Amino acid sequence: MWLINSSIGRKVVMSVTGIALILFLTFHCCMNVVALFSGEAYNMICELLGANWYAVVATLGLAALAVIHIVYAFILTAQNRRARGSERYQVTDKPEKVEWASQNMLVLGIIILLGLLLHLFNFWYNMMFAELVGIEGLTCGPADGFGWIKETFSNPVFVVLYVIWLVAIWFHLSHGFWSAMHTLGWNGKTWFCRWKLIGLIYTTILMALFLIVVLVFAFNCAPSLCS
Numbered sequence: 001m002w003l004i005n006s007s008i009g010r011k012v013v014m015s016v017t018g019i020a021l022i023l024f025l026t027f028h029c030c031m032n033v034v035a036l037f038s039g040e041a042y043n044m045i046c047e048l049l050g051a052n053w054y055a056v057v058a059t060l061g062l063a064a065l066a067v068i069h070i071v072y073a074f075i076l077t078a079q080n081r082r083a084r085g086s087e088r089y090q091v092t093d094k095p096e097k098v099e100w101a102s103q104n105m106l107v108l109g110i111i112i113l114l115g116l117l118l119h120l121f122n123f124w125y126n127m128m129f130a131e132l133v134g135i136e137g138l139t140c141g142p143a144d145g146f147g148w149i150k151e152t153f154s155n156p157v158f159v160v161l162y163v164i165w166l167v168a169i170w171f172h173l174s175h176g177f178w179s180a181m182h183t184l185g186w187n188g189k190t191w192f193c194r195w196k197l198i199g200l201i202y203t204t205i206l207m208a209l210f211l212i213v214v215l216v217f218a219f220n221c222a223p224s225l226c227s
Contacts, residue, residue: 007079008183010072015180017069022173022203024062029206032213039146039225046145051131059128070113077106108172115165122152146225153217162214166207173203 035042049055123145129135131142140147152158177199182192216222 007076010076010079011183014069014072014076015183017065017072018176018180020065021062021069022177022206024065025169025206029209033209035146035149035222036213036216037223039223042146042149043144043225046127047143049128050143051128055128056132059124066116070109073105073109105172105175108168111165111168112172115161115168118158118161118165122158123148149213149217150222153214154220156218159214159218163211166211166214170203170207173207174200177203 031042031045034045126138126140126148127142127145130138135142139151153162178192178195181195181199186195
């Protein structure tokens, strides 16, 4: 099948899964912003999602998208390295008009993966997983997402790690957004620069909102649970 065996097919898979993950980040961001205004409203959303069958199915689907995206990223990176052969060891000037993010997508991807594992431990493990297997004695309840946000970002180490993670995601998305559009053929002479600008603005707003949530809770400026 060309989606698996060809380089172009793999890039298409990377693009489609990447766009799907950006859409999820958008939903996740909108959900997190609620926590800036009302802890009670945020926990209502967490309870609505919780460990219900549809939330579990959606989580498995999201996990599959993430795994496919990551695996294909490593495959394409290895493929590009083999294609360059010994040329990658030569000292050359940086090509003109090549973004830093484009040259360091593998490093950014590793940072993002490590950050994702930390995020899953801090939230998914303590919330959905804890509810599914019946873990007791945790600091907050499985549906107390607001409490887990406060707990996590009261630790300055986690704050720094999350800031680094969000910056890495911004670099990754600022390149990946327009690159996906280019791979899918939605560029053309006119739209190439437009997609780059749209992607930059969209990902900047998205990551800025995530960062604001982190900093608001880090400096203890969030509303109370009963707001």
